[in-house]
Amino acid sequence: MAEVVLKNLSKSFGSEVGVEDISMTIPDGAFVVLLGPTGAGKTTTLRLISGLETADQGEVWIDGRNVGSETPAQRDVAMVFQQYSLYPHLTVRDNLAFPLKSPILNTPAAEITRKVDEVASVLQISHKLDNKATALSGGEMQRVSIGRALVRDPSIYLMDEPLSSLDAKLRTDLRVELKRIQASLGATLLYVTHDQIEAMTMATHVGVLNEGRLVQFGTPRDIYENPNSLYVASRLGLPRINVLPADVFSGMPPGTSQIGLRPEHIAQGDGQEAEVLRVEHLGDQNRLHLTLKGHAITTIADPTIDYAPGTMLKIAPKNPLCFDPHGNRIR
């Protein structure tokens, strides 16, 4: 496994900006998640590292080498795509063994068997090794395609939304699984997603992308608790952060034009009167939809307290995040 460093990486497709001036260090053994909406440059970054795209400007360093002139094979990266592309005519075992049989790696047969068995047991597909790849469920196929990356011992694993085509329950299980595998192998992993839950739960570091630029890089906790812009603050958190004009509540620092209030950062019982519009019962908590001076606010409440629509409730901000007119954080 290796450290990967990106230096001022830029790539355009005609007049479309893919990524712009991205610099980032992926430490050895880290699980880095790139988060952003469609078109933010996540996949382009991944493809630049793997060598599937060539950068217009900037450098990619893997394990201390500048890999700008190397082919994807020479870069020694393993990729997992959203659409699992398995060889349909091969068994699960042969699919897993395929990368090891590549002439570049030239792995001895006994070693191939050992590796395949090991990976199959980690992914809990040992009992399906002799199945045809097409005789598997969607979740199993995706595990095989992840397994095909894991049998190798590359410098870095690059994964492009590998869980997004799976159903909710399986996704939750594989999230924990993938994190466990990465930690036990000490693997360096770069993972691209637009799913904030995946980013928060799996990453050691999150990079938030916006229109091709890396706007913040840090631990999930850092990104959630300490966003440096309104854009970053809005990327994480469910329900979404409430964005309000600064003058709705008093006492904000000078220069504040908008405040961001996470739903759980609203104290009840004191402050401004808001009207309860609707209560959603999620079981472990209630979600309250409020209106205050014409602004919609979502907050959470204990499921044992039931507010009828129309109830007036006093609310006050707790740890508001303050932003200037450009959406930059005021600290």
Next chain:
Amino acid sequence: MAQIIIKNVRKEFGDFTAVKESSFTIEDGEFFMLLGPSGCGKTTTLRMIAGLELPTSGEIYLDGEEISQKPPSQRDIAFVFQMFALYPHMNVRKNLSYPLVSQGMGRKDVRAKVDEVAGILGIHDILNKPVGGLSGGDRQRVALGRAIVRDPKAFMMDEPLGALDAEFREHMSEELRALHDRMGATTVYVTHDQLEAMQMGDKIVVMNNAVVEQFGTPQEIYDKPATMFVADFIGSPSMNFLNFNGKVGDGATSVDLGGQSHAVPRQSQGASGDLVFGVRPEHITLSDSGSYRGEVLASEYLGTTQIITLATPNGEAKARIDSTQVARVGEQVSLSFNAPKVTLFDKSSGHALRSELNEKVLSHG
């Protein structure tokens, strides 16, 4: 608008039974969810209410009238599908007018009605646009509008948000619910998404394998599941099932789990053999001292809370705790449970054992 009563409705397709004797009541003005995995019979139930399928046996009452064998056109129900089928060659106004014109309504009345509905949905500015160029959200609004213009007695919706991406879905579900609150129309809504059902529904029917597993308000179903299927299907992460073999007496207030005694709501039904101790992730607390211990397998940060996966003597469990509390992978911690919220299940039948927690709910469902 109207009340809908489903009474012992059954539907067979040849040898296959899609819905077994099901009964429930949808009150006037309710937003009612039919929830379950694919193939559970929820869509068939909806189609029977709408008249697109005829039940093999049983009765369906709409506004007091038995309608189960009537054709859809005589039921006065509007249907909104997952794929919004709009007439591509007509503009928005014509799409909205169509159901009224075909009913023979006068042009002036049609115009007034369409304008009113466009106002409700906030689509006045696109009335003269062709539907081809509309965004997904606007197409969905037009499809809804076409259902609303007729002033039907009830709306049937079959996963109307299923084709939308997550962020937009959240937005549309709020809009749809707000629309319902303004109009107060009885709505029956099919979904396989438990969160959507909890968020939007006044009442939920949970179906599995052609059977109604439970019927109640979202909070009731969450807190007092009638079966292990419901407990597992509702909530994310779902309810933890700690397996144990033992005996629970009628009137018991504790059970023996991994050699430790754990308090439970007073039981009103004895049982023995393979049993399950069901506890929701947020009803587990972790601490250093305590004798029921487990190993931390994984932690998942979620902002204010985190999910901790643990290996306990009775199987794997997930706890939802404050993210400020530290829990390291590999560490041994002790678990305690919020006793009044615990449900015991009989493992072989999957049914909840009756207790002071769930007695009222189980007796009517």
